[in-house]
Amino acid sequence: MTSTPRIEVHPDSATLATAVAGELLSRLADIQATGGVPQIALTGGTIAEEIHREIARLSPASDVDWSQVGIWWGDERFVAPDSPDRNAGQARAAFLDAVGATQVHEMPSTADAADVDAGAASYAAELREHGSGEFDVVMLGIGPDGHVASLFPGFPQLDATDIAVGVTDSPKPPPERISLTFAPLNRARSVWFLVSGDGKAPAVAQALGGADRHDIPAAGVTGHDETIWFLDRGAASQL
Numbered sequence: 001m002t003s004t005p006r007i008e009v010h011p012d013s014a015t016l017a018t019a020v021a022g023e024l025l026s027r028l029a030d031i032q033a034t035g036g037v038p039q040i041a042l043t044g045g046t047i048a049e050e051i052h053r054e055i056a057r058l059s060p061a062s063d064v065d066w067s068q069v070g071i072w073w074g075d076e077r078f079v080a081p082d083s084p085d086r087n088a089g090q091a092r093a094a095f096l097d098a099v100g101a102t103q104v105h106e107m108p109s110t111a112d113a114a115d116v117d118a119g120a121a122s123y124a125a126e127l128r129e130h131g132s133g134e135f136d137v138v139m140l141g142i143g144p145d146g147h148v149a150s151l152f153p154g155f156p157q158l159d160a161t162d163i164a165v166g167v168t169d170s171p172k173p174p175p176e177r178i179s180l181t182f183a184p185l186n187r188a189r190s191v192w193f194l195v196s197g198d199g200k201a202p203a204v205a206q207a208l209g210g211a212d213r214h215d216i217p218a219a220g221v222t223g224h225d226e227t228i229w230f231l232d233r234g235a236a237s238q239l
């Protein structure tokens with residue numbers, strides 16, 4: 001099944017963050033109530049940070065047992081483990097440490113792998129050990145250029161066949177990154193795009209307008225069961 005995208009427009013980034021955090025907690029609790037261990041993939045970026053803080057705030061009132069949630073990333077910056085550029089460091093500080101997540105699968109840093117390709121191969125192997133990334137929810141920010149995870153317009157990684165790839169010369173710093181490819185992203189049950197601000201409105205409109213994924217990579221990802229675009233008014237302003 002390929003899902004038709006659903007679009008949810010919120011007045012601003014704060015209400016968007018609260019809505020996504022609440023929806024995530026409710027999904028996780030539902031899966032755990034049936035005995036499942038949900039697997040989710042996080043994103044980095046500005047709206048993700050707001051959402052992560054909201055998850056930390058709302059989590060104590062939820063039924064989610066974070067020790068029984070598998071945490072992965074859609075992309076990561078290949079830098080030192082303590083670099084402020086790490087998506088994982090941001091998520092740990094904003095909510096993972098506070099909620100007590102223990103099944104945390106960070107993408108390799110420069111301390112873990114000889115180079116970015118070795119890091120990607122190692123993450124792909126870790127994913128294969130856990131079912132090749134059958135995610136319940138994948139959250140994805142997008143860039144003003146339409147990039148998603150670290151899949152950038154015109155880059156060779158858009159046609160990669162492995163499940164994780166190394167990226168060099170990223171147009172957005174830092175230059176070296178690890179990214180999941182379209183294959184695992186498109187196997188996710190739910191894909192949630194998280195987009196805030198009118199600077200991203202053209203990319204949102206093009207992605208939803210059926211652009212080629214080589215031009216607007218966000219156009220190339222849909223969830224198996226659902227695809228939701230969580231937007232604020234700015235991001236939705238060209239729809």
Ligand SMILES: O=C1O[C@H](COP(=O)(O)O)[C@@H](O)[C@H](O)[C@H]1O
Pocket residue numbers: 043044045046047048075076077087140141142143144148149150172
């Ligand atoms: O570099 C990245 O950028 C995107 C979007 O970030 P934002 O700050 O413009 O919201 C993010 O989705 C990705 O994970 C990150 O590595």
